[in-house]
Amino acid sequence: MKRLAILTSGGDCSGMNAAIRAAARTAIANDVEMIGYRKGYAGLLKNDFIRLDSLAVSGVLQRGGTFLQSARCPEFRTEEGRRKALDNLLKEQVEGMIVIGGDGSLTGALALDKLGFPVIGIPGSIDNDIPYTDMSLGVDTALNNILYAVDCIKDTASSHDRAFIVEVMGRNSGYLASTAAIATGAEFAIIPETELDLTEMCHQLRRRYEEGRTNALIIMAEGAGHARDIAAGIKDAIGFETRVTVLGHYQRGGAPTVFDRLLGSRFGMKAVELLLSGTKGVMVGLAANALTTTLLEMVVNGGQKKLNADLLQMADILGI
Ligand SMILES: Nc1ncnc2c1ncn2[C@@H]1O[C@H](COP(=O)(O)OP(=O)(O)OP(=O)(O)O)[C@@H](O)[C@H]1O
Numbered sequence: 001m002k003r004l005a006i007l008t009s010g011g012d013c014s015g016m017n018a019a020i021r022a023a024a025r026t027a028i029a030n031d032v033e034m035i036g037y038r039k040g041y042a043g044l045l046k047n048d049f050i051r052l053d054s055l056a057v058s059g060v061l062q063r064g065g066t067f068l069q070s071a072r073c074p075e076f077r078t079e080e081g082r083r084k085a086l087d088n089l090l091k092e093q094v095e096g097m098i099v100i101g102g103d104g105s106l107t108g109a110l111a112l113d114k115l116g117f118p119v120i121g122i123p124g125s126i127d128n129d130i131p132y133t134d135m136s137l138g139v140d141t142a143l144n145n146i147l148y149a150v151d152c153i154k155d156t157a158s159s160h161d162r163a164f165i166v167e168v169m170g171r172n173s174g175y176l177a178s179t180a181a182i183a184t185g186a187e188f189a190i191i192p193e194t195e196l197d198l199t200e201m202c203h204q205l206r207r208r209y210e211e212g213r214t215n216a217l218i219i220m221a222e223g224a225g226h227a228r229d230i231a232a233g234i235k236d237a238i239g240f241e242t243r244v245t246v247l248g249h250y251q252r253g254g255a256p257t258v259f260d261r262l263l264g265s266r267f268g269m270k271a272v273e274l275l276l277s278g279t280k281g282v283m284v285g286l287a288a289n290a291l292t293t294t295l296l297e298m299v300v301n302g303g304q305k306k307l308n309a310d311l312l313q314m315a316d317i318l319g320i
């Protein structure tokens with residue numbers, strides 16, 4: 001192989017730069033040129049790319065987001081759009097492509113694979129909703145962001161005898177909310193995977209209030225509804241004065257943690273090694289700290305990633 005390409009697609013996340021850098025440098029070490037398409041599939045459709053020599057990827061490891069930029073590209077969802085993408089790849093004599101992104105981006109990668117073009121997927125999404133990998137890029141950094149914010153909020157909660165409902169991202173997944181609840185010592189996690197018994201939650205919070213506890217924390221996944229609606233529903237029942245904080249896009253950015261730098265570097269290197277060895281149509285993943293490969297077909301059609309039942313039980317027990 002002489003020329004490979006890489007792009008980042010969907011919501012940006014920390015660790016994408018580490019993966020691009022590792023992929024570029026692994027290619028260079030094998031005398032292969034790497035190009036990077038700007039703004040995901042949108043750049044591929046416009047043939048907008050840069051050459052990723054060693055200098056082009058220096059100084060990016062410690063930066064959040066993606067220096068290649070990212071986008072959501074409706075045109076790539078069409079057959080015509082994907083044909084155009086394939087034409088551009090062939091015209092530029094690209095022989096293999098690495099797609100870093102979430103479940104949607106990997107669905108796009110599978111569609112490209114089905115057109116006969118060699119593709120490797122790298123899971124990158126703070127939502128951690130991609131099956132066949134314990135962790136996706138950006139999850140660990142996002143969790144650390146959430147922890148910092150919630151620890152700050154806890155100070156105000158305890159200074160003012162308040163309950164706080166903190167809404168976190170995750171789309172349809174409660175991973176960020178349930179994991180952050182354990183790590184911040186929150187009383188409750190409200191997640192889409194489990195039905196909320198509002199009366200029971202209010203009862204328990206009231207009991208805490210009457211026992212003399214001075215504050216309470218509830219972490220709520222965006223996929224489970226709106227924190228403001230829950231706050232309105234509990235305000236007269238629990239005793240505590242209640243406030244809402246929606247963390248929003250603050251969660252997605254920032255310097256990647258050690259975990260995300262390492263994971264991005266491992267994923268990026270492995271993706272190039274796979275392409276050079278003739279493997280295609282797979283996603284790299286992490287299981288029990290070892291790198292894995294899974295057919296994109298299985299990833300895309302694998303259904304919703306399940307939350308670890310032990311973690312959910314732990315969140316329940318420790319929150320009492
Ligand atoms: N079914 C599909 N077929 C082809 N391309 C798709 C498909 N679904 C998504 N894509 C492409 O992937 C892009 C990103 O998808 P999406 O917006 O779902 O984000 P994602 O990759 O899941 O990342 P995140 O959820 O972390 O933001 C879409 O804008 C589109 O270009």
Ligand SMILES: O=P(O)(O)OC[C@H]1O[C@](O)(CO)[C@@H](O)[C@@H]1O
Pocket residue numbers: 011102125126127169170171222252
């Ligand atoms: O950045 P946008 O397009 O507003 O998308 C926000 C969504 O993207 C994510 O940050 C990543 O999928 C979700 O958690 C969130 O719902």
Ligand SMILES: [Mg+2]
Pocket residue numbers: 010102103104125127171
């Ligand atoms: Mg997604």
